[in-house]
Amino acid sequence: MSVRLRLSGGAVREIEDGATPWEVGRAFDPGRAAGAVAARVGARVVDLGRPLGEVAGQEPVEFALLTPSDPQGLEVYRHTCAHVLAQAVRRLYPGTRLAIGPVIADGFYYDMQVRTADGQEVRLTAEDLPRIEREMARVIAEDHPVTREVWDRQRARQAYAEAEDPFKVEIVDGLPPDAEVTVYRQGEFSDLCRGPHMPSTGGIGAFRLLSVAGAYWRGDERRPMLQRIYGTAFPTPEQLERHLWALEEAKRRDHRRLGPELGLFLLREEAAGFPFWLPKGYAIWRELEQWSRELQGPLGYQEVSTPILMRAELWERSGHWGHYRENMFTLERDQEMFAVKPMNCPAHCLLFGSETRSYRDLPLRLAEYGQLARYERSGTLHGLLRVRSLHQDDAHIFVTPEQVSEEIGSVLGLVDRVYATLGMSYEVYLATRPADALGSAEMWDRAEADLAAAVRAAGREPIMSPGEGAFYGPKLEFHVTDALGRRWQCATVQLDWNLPERFDLWYVGPDGERHRPLMLHRAIFGTLERFVGVLIEHFGGAFPTWLAPVQAEVLPIADRHADYALGVAGELRAAGLRVEVDRRPEKVGYRIRAAQMQKVPYMLVVGDREEREGTVAVRSRAGGDAGTRAVAEFAAAVRAEIAERRLPDAGQSTAGGHPGSK
RNA sequence: GCUGGCGUAGCUCAGUUGGCAGAGCACCUGCCUUGUAAGCAGGUGGUCGCCGGUUCGACUCCGGCCGCCAGCUCCA
Numbered sequence: 133m134s135v136r137l138r139l140s141g142g143a144v145r146e147i148e149d150g151a152t153p154w155e156v157g158r159a160f161d162p163g164r165a166a167g168a169v170a171a172r173v174g175a176r177v178v179d180l181g182r183p184l185g186e187v188a189g190q191e192p193v194e195f196a197l198l199t200p201s202d203p204q205g206l207e208v209y210r211h212t213c214a215h216v217l218a219q220a221v222r223r224l225y226p227g228t229r230l231a232i233g234p235v236i237a238d239g240f241y242y243d244m245q246v247r248t249a250d251g252q253e254v255r256l257t258a259e260d261l262p263r264i265e266r267e268m269a270r271v272i273a274e275d276h277p278v279t280r281e282v283w284d285r286q287r288a289r290q291a292y293a294e295a296e297d298p299f300k301v302e303i304v305d306g307l308p309p310d311a312e313v314t315v316y317r318q319g320e321f322s323d324l325c326r327g328p329h330m331p332s333t334g335g336i337g338a339f340r341l342l343s344v345a346g347a348y349w350r351g352d353e354r355r356p357m358l359q360r361i362y363g364t365a366f367p368t369p370e371q372l373e374r375h376l377w378a379l380e381e382a383k384r385r386d387h388r389r390l391g392p393e394l395g396l397f398l399l400r401e402e403a404a405g406f407p408f409w410l411p412k413g414y415a416i417w418r419e420l421e422q423w424s425r426e427l428q429g430p431l432g433y434q435e436v437s438t439p440i441l442m443r444a445e446l447w448e449r450s451g452h453w454g455h456y457r458e459n460m461f462t463l464e465r466d467q468e469m470f471a472v473k474p475m476n477c478p479a480h481c482l483l484f485g486s487e488t489r490s491y492r493d494l495p496l497r498l499a500e501y502g503q504l505a506r507y508e509r510s511g512t513l514h515g516l517l518r519v520r521s522l523h524q525d526d527a528h529i530f531v532t533p534e535q536v537s538e539e540i541g542s543v544l545g546l547v548d549r550v551y552a553t554l555g556m557s558y559e560v561y562l563a564t565r566p567a568d569a570l571g572s573a574e575m576w577d578r579a580e581a582d583l584a585a586a587v588r589a590a591g592r593e594p595i596m597s598p599g600e601g602a603f604y605g606p607k608l609e610f611h612v613t614d615a616l617g618r619r620w621q622c623a624t625v626q627l628d629w630n631l632p633e634r635f636d637l638w639y640v641g642p643d644g645e646r647h648r649p650l651m652l653h654r655a656i657f658g659t660l661e662r663f664v665g666v667l668i669e670h671f672g673g674a675f676p677t678w679l680a681p682v683q684a685e686v687l688p689i690a691d692r693h694a695d696y697a698l699g700v701a702g703e704l705r706a707a708g709l710r711v712e713v714d715r716r717p718e719k720v721g722y723r724i725r726a727a728q729m730q731k732v733p734y735m736l737v738v739g740d741r742e743e744r745e746g747t748v749a750v751r752s753r754a755g756g757d758a759g760t761r762a763v764a765e766f767a768a769a770v771r772a773e774i775a776e777r778r779l780p781d782a783g784q785s786t787a788g789g790h791p792g793s794k
Numbered sequence: 795g796c797u798g799g800c801g802u803a804g805c806u807c808a809g810u811u812g813g814c815a816g817a818g819c820a821c822c823u824g825c826c827u828u829g830u831a832a833g834c835a836g837g838u839g840g841u842c843g844c845c846g847g848u849u850c851g852a853c854u855c856c857g858g859c860c861g862c863c864a865g866c867u868c869c870a
Contacts, residue, residue, distance in 0.1 A: 255797095255798070256798095257798080257799075258799090343864065343865085344798085344864090344865090345797085345798070345799095345864050345865035345866080346796080346797035346798055346864085346865055346866065347797085347865060347866050348796080348797085348865095348866050348867075351866065351867065352866090352867085353795075353796055353797095353866070353867060357796075357797050357798090357866080358797095358866095359797090359798090360865065360866085362864095362865090388862095388863095392804090392805080393805080399861095399862090400861090401843075401860065401861040401862080402861095404860090404861065404862090458868095459868090459869085504870095506869085506870080508868075508869075509795050509796095509867080509868070510795070510860095510861085511795060511796070511797095511865090511866085511867080511868095512795090512867075512868060512869075513861095513862090514863095517870095518868090518869075518870090519870095522870065524870075600869095609870085620870085621869080621870055622870075623870095624870065655870075658870050659870050661870090662870065687829095687830085688828095689827080689828060689829055690827045690828055690829095691827060691828090692827080717825095717826080717827075717828080718828080718832090718833080719826095719827095719828050719829090719832085719833060720828065720829055720830060721828090721829085721830065721831060721832070721833090722828095722831085722832055722833080723830095723831095724829095724830050724831055725830095725831035725832055726831085726832090727831090728830095728831055729831080735830080737829065737830065739828090739829060740829095741829090749829080749830080751830055756830075756831095757830060
């Protein structure tokens with residue numbers, strides 16, 4: 133028998149079915165064969181030693197060798213490295229039980245119960261990692277061939293049961309009935325694994341273990357806590373070093389570091405999860421809020437303000453008492469329960485229902501920026517990105533069923549405009565019906581379909597997020613990525629057929645009858661707290677001029693220039709700019725450095741010459757010395773930059789003349 | 795909330811085996827009067843997270859809380 137493969141050049145070859153990808157590669161693509169870790173046959177990635185008859189047939193399929201430079205090849209490479217990690221830990225701690233060791237975005241991890249030979253559990257710390265790394269290096273140097281074995285399911289189950297490997301037994305039991313049970317072996321080590329793997333351990337070039345942390349087996353806090361060792365691997369030491377450098381760089385952008393450094397906000401243990409906003413941070417905040425009003429007003433949004441504290445009875449009616457109580461701050465007064473609002477929707481429903489609404493009033497768009505509070509478990513708090521204080525750029529839109537699509541389209545347009553202006557990329561997730569859902573299956577199906585259609589109409593493909601919807605309706609989540617590659621939801625659009633029902637909301641239709649409106653929950657920034665946090669990291673603290681807390685810093689050369697400097701600052705403030713004067717008795721270089729580290733977009737040096745000529749010597753944060761300009765001219769240029777909400781483009785500044793010009 | 799780690803000046807961090815708490819930066823003062831990323835000198839500043847215990851004596855050892863960090867989980 134034979135199989136047919138389409139090689140990289142496009143030629144179809146007849147190959148004997150016992151041949152392996154390695155043999156085919158060596159014959160037809162010797163250049164890549166040396167560094168190959170696996171092969172792609174059709175849609176499958178397979179071991180280089182796998183007989184082709186098992187994965188191909190008479191129908192020609194694409195054949196390609198994979199090296200660690202290919203994304204799929206890199207996964208195989210890292211996966212094998214995860215096995216090397218497990219092998220090394222087993223050597224050092226022979227009683228270790230393995231759970232799972234998958235490849236993740238920038239590396240891999242392995243979850244295990246680390247134990248000594250006599251079954252004593254061992255707590256690893258970061259100090260143990262170098263020792264494990266040395267053992268891994270030994271495994272790699274020993275260059276063990278990696279072989280694939282197909283096991284009988286019962287035999288596998290029994291073997292792991294006898295070896296007292298409860299996690300592997302559970303994994304075997306969880307495999308689909310028709311799945312092949314495979315075990316990969318390298319030297320004295322073997323592991324239940326789907327594969328594929330590199331042909332031998334010697335091919336791993338550069339790896340590093342990064343951290344160790346606890347992780348529950350199957351993510352379930354009622355189950356045993358395992359130790360998760362994170363690591364990464366790259367084909368060359370240079371690539372590894374570059375990655376490690378990028379991780380350090382990401383730490384430098386961490387908003388928890390930059391926030392206090394730039395004087396933006398404060399986190400205090402007196403109010404965990406409730407940030408204190410300093411003048412500079414709040415300047416950013418106000419700028420965003422003002423922008424939001426500017427964008428939404430023309431779209432027909434009306435701003436309202438509703439009570440922060442309301443009786444429990446309201447939350448019972450809205451369903452929050454049953455579904456969300458764990459996340460609410462409650463208090464009792466005069467034998468009555470109250471709750472701080474975690475969301476605005478129930479209050480907005482009260483507003484909708486407070487007068488008779490006509491179909492002519494719809495869509496009715498109620499916006500609110502007030503403060504919400506949600507109880508989050510202490511271990512989940514994270515800088516500004518996971519807080520208990522929330523100020524959303526929230527709105528609830530009451531619509532007729534016919535208006536849903538168009539209104540969602542309008543919201544998606546708003547989202548796109550905001551994120552494009554800030555130069556941020558995002559992904560759209562469609563979160564569908566959760567286990568504790570309210571409402572009928574038909575309502576959910578239709579709502580989910582409506583949301584998906586709207587996203588596609590906006591030219592994007594939603595990523596499905598099954599079971600992640602709110603209890604009251606499906607939602608679109610817009611995710612952005614932080615400096616450390618963690619993903620956070622910012623904007624959201626949720627469809628809700630439930631609350632209008634619970635609050636018995638209705639409008640009078642053209643037919644003179646009562647009809648039930650639908651409700652859209654939406655936020656564009658999401659939570660201001662989180663959004664500012666994400667922006668700090670996105671810009672690394674170097675905000676575009678329109679958002680920068682201090683837009684220009686005036687630096688008088690000597691004491692005698694102080695009056696002129698104050699005059700310049702006054703003139704610029706009158707033009708609407710946020711300006712400060714640094715008249716400390718320090719050298720200009722010192723004060724420039726200070727302003728530069730505070731990431732002020734423009735530094736204006738003024739001395740005898742500038743005072744005489746009524747000018748400022750402009751230095752831009754990104755481009756350095758930008759020449760001398762008249763004060764009014766500088767003000768006009770910066771005002772234009774702000775009005776356009778221009779993004780900083782590296783090396784260029786807009787408000788300076790050419791060096792040497794006036 | 796769970797597992798592990800951590801908590802010393804505004805910030806970053808030292809602090810031997812338990813014996814009167816330190817540095818750099820920041821801040822203040824003086825000198826310098828300054829030209830595009832750190833001038834010089836001096837000084838202020840700490841209930842060593844909080845509460846309790848052991849001890850002649852606790853930043854140090856023990857226990858309990860609180861907070862932070864990583865991960866799990868949860869979610870905007």
